[in-house]
Amino acid sequence: MTGGFDRVLVANRGEIAVRVMRACRELDIDTVAVYSEADRDAGHVAYADEAYRVGPARAADSYLDGDAIIDAAKRSSADAIHPGYGFLAENADFAAQVEETAGITWVGPPSDAMEQLGEKTHARRVMQAAGVPIVPGTTDPVTDPEEVAAFGDEHGYPLAIKAEGGGGGRGMKVVHDPEEIEAKLESAQREGEAYFDNDSVYVERFLEHPRHVEVQILADQDGEVRHLGERDCSLQRRHQKVIEEGPSPALSEELREQIGAAARRGVEATEYTNAGTVEFLVAEDLDRDEPLGPETDFYFLEVNTRIQVEHPVTEAITGIDIVKWQLRVAQGEAIAFEQSEVDIDGHAIEFRINAENAADDFAPATGGTLDTYDPPGGIGVRVDDALTQGDALVTDYDSMIAKLIVSGETRVETLARSKRALAEFDIDGVVTILPFHRLMVTDDRFVAGTHTTRYLDEEVDTERIQDAQNRWGTESSESDDGDESTRREFTVEVDGKRFEVELEAHDAPSLDVPDGQGTQPRPERASSETDQTANAPGGQTVTAEMQGTILEVNVEEGDEVAAGDVLCVLEAMKMENDVVADSSGTVTDVRVSADESVDMGDVLFVIE
Template identity: 60%
Template sequence: MFEKLLVANRGEIAVRIMQACEELGVGTVAVYSDADRDAGHVRYADEAYNVGPAAASQSYLNQEAILEAADRAGADAIHPGYGFLAENADFARAVEQAEGITWVGPSSEAMQALGEKTTARKLMQAADVPVVPGTTDPVTSADEVRELGEEYGYPLAIKAEGGGGGRGMKIVRSAEEAGDALSSAKREGKAYFDNESVYVEKYLEAPRHVEVQILADEHGTVLHLGERDCSLQRRHQKIVEEAPSPALDDDLREEIGEAARRGVREAGYTNAGTVEFLVEDGDFYFMEVNTRIQVEHPVTEEVTGVDVVREQLRVAAGEELPISQEDVEIEGHALEFRINAENPADGFAPTPGPLARYDPPGGFGVRIDDALRQGDEIGGDYDSMIAKLIVRAPTRERCLERSARALKAFEVAGVETTIPFHRLMLTDETFRAGEHTTKYLDEEVDDDELREAVERWGSPDVETAADGTATTNEVSVEVDGRRYEVVVEDGLPRAAAGADPANAGGTTGGNGAASNAGGATQVAAGDAVTAEMQGTVLSVNVSPGEDLSGGEVVCVIEAMKMENDVIAPAGGTVAEVPVAEGDAVDMGDPLVVLE
């Protein structure tokens, strides 16, 4: 086993890996950016090294700086976690070639083959795994997209070869949309994965998203640990995952599991990975392989009892997997809820800020994966995750009941979160019945329901002092013999998180602003369209002197790894555009001035 391992990542996944290392007696090394000097993963590690400025491109994506940190620390292994460099075959190759350092993951050759989606499709076809109709070679022009539209029919999906989690994927519903969608997919692929190559496939309208966890060692053992259902998504981003899938019967479950094993064996794959499928009308189609640990791996751990991260480390150290496929048993049901700093009432727009209160739940069957404590800052430089709430029970019905208890007890103040959304879903008949598809949230859940959920269960508004500390106080009061918990802000009582506003007096939650399809809400400040979040300008779509009719996209802001369209709320003539591509903006900064 290794002596010391560097985690080339941040946040909860870095802590999760360090926990597994600690149990194995392996020392841990954190890397951090300027923005993460006091982050939870830095506090947890045995030692830590700064690798650059806040921008991920200059820190967590800086391969040279990370390898230098590993050398300085004397680390003999590197684990990439998920995101950032986790699926970068060039980085894996650099680690493999570095003297005395082991890469914890599949080989760079397997990553290269399966990370490029067109190559992966060919491998899966060779292994007799069904694939969605589409291209097996990259597409470079809008005319090619239009030709494929004529062949397969619309809608089509343009996908970045290095993409995942909905990033680098654009839907084309007509020939007229091909050019803009292709440009956007290539831009996201370059920005997020340093690979602007894209491919095209038929877009399934209402599939289930089902994925299979794989473990393979260097001694010929290839296991699947059952499937996870990740169908509850917003804008192709997973938000709730569960194991096993409520949509599969035993026969289809066995078929998908064995198909995943065949596919990764064909690729000569080792270590942990996930084979993702789309399921529709009883048929399944290969979508992609994630050559890394997944955000949602805990639900598989909870129903199999297998510590996936521990086995990653053991496999990388050359050890054999301790079980065979026949030993893998699925017991009970598990759900994972991503607790993100996002406002469900505002198109799930990011809500960076300090955690004025952070009190996660506990109790039987409840697990929290996080790297935060009260007072920490949710910045706008990285993803919006606060924590993962994982709940396990003997049956799905009991798991839903236990989840409701845990979510009610989960207190966060200072930023809006996805907790109200999760509580809403636990009352939703379609979700409770397990009949939701990947389109359900975006197309069927009403915006008014989301706003009402945030008003009822959202984070209390919290004023902060100049030093960033909360100026509110939670106090207990008794009225007519009944005890209430209230938050006092400047002498004004508001209902505490979890309280019933009708009984406690006052309401909390959303800001009442209308949301747009891109996920960001803009408000007119005088004659300016302003940013309602911190982020980076990806593109500017208007110029001074241009006439707008209102409702048009004037620019695109990237915040917490999400593209957000900025919409002009009203018509007018563009008088000034004070920002340019690549500029960093703060909440309230003017983006476009109208006259």
């Protein structure tokens, strides 16, 4: 397609959906939102020109329902679909489905390139053939524990079992000794199937103290590839990025050039177009007193065939709007700048403002309302979000509230500006990791730029995080089920298409609807915990600590369990959580089964 787009459907939610829609508006393109039942009042829905409901809260039945997404695109007369990140963004089958739909363009890499580079074992072979260093690992999927054990015998431990379609630590399990192999293999396969509809996994050597460096690339349909510099994403907890920055504070110019050239070389060896990110692990020298030199080992990790959460870092230091270029490349435009014209100017840091309690092992918030939401401003400060003051937290998906991106002429200035901006960011009613970020911008290792991917998980004193939470943190507000206020904002859906009638009054009396017609406020309902506990037999009840989906149940009625035994695995906020017995006893009641959704407080088991 060489003509411009008239209307783009954004197959995502939250801040990334709004980010893409803003780029569309600047290009004079109308936007279409899709939403689940849980996101009926979401910010991206309000921002779009049109919005279509695509299913219930469960992502598998809404944001991951490719048929529903394409149907919404057809009904809205959209001529392109932008997937954002997550959900269907790296699903090659969905990309192919869009490509095969007449009149609709996929804003992303071709599906065959996504298949080649998105599948980790394929990508390793491609990069190896292009002369890009790779971590020792399998080039074919593994299915049997014996295969994993054989790899461990040859290359040693620890090793990592990774889902082929995975990313961001999801579907990745670290094995420290042979006894863990079977359970970790099954868990990685299960997460791969749950999140990426692909249970294939591979094995590679796990580097214990690396840096995580990624290179932003952009490729057009004429085969021209540009890299836009690197980002350092080494500050992670449980393989999930928390703070990203660019350029990396650890690399010398010579090493930076080597890594950028390797990324560009690897992408040029494929038929890849549009935006993407080539990720590397860089061997860190913990005793160094200067940047890592050109002799430093670095290894290809994976290719993310989509826009990244942290793409604003690159936009801040290059002045290049990556989302606009995604749209332009998808329309057939050629990249308008040479590699030599890509200038890295200054420094930028992105802070993920997640609804999590860093002092409680980054546990996600289970609810709350943004009673106060006042983001910072000023020179060098950018906030990407989709929420506003008064919004209730939606806990069905990821925990991100916003992204704070701070830039300056130097890293020192950027850190000082970040300290100021984080102090100005005022959020009440929802617990967030703002206190953790305020701690990190004064942390000696982070300020020195010598942290690794293991720093948060293994070295940071948890008491310091607790002190920061006590000093700067807020708690989640409890919703008031007995609220007598009446909303007078009416949402009308005709054949699934959304129309808004903006009449709204908070804390107002209910509407007087004659003859019992219309909708009255729903009566107060007892919590799930109250309902179920009242009818539970005697014994200890084990309840869900958060809303989520049961992935597997490990016990049956009559089983004897000891304290610490895993009763079931609960998936919440895209993380697997073991639900364990607090004390020993006999399981007398099993209330849940695999694939069942549960709410916080629901009784899962009774143990006598």
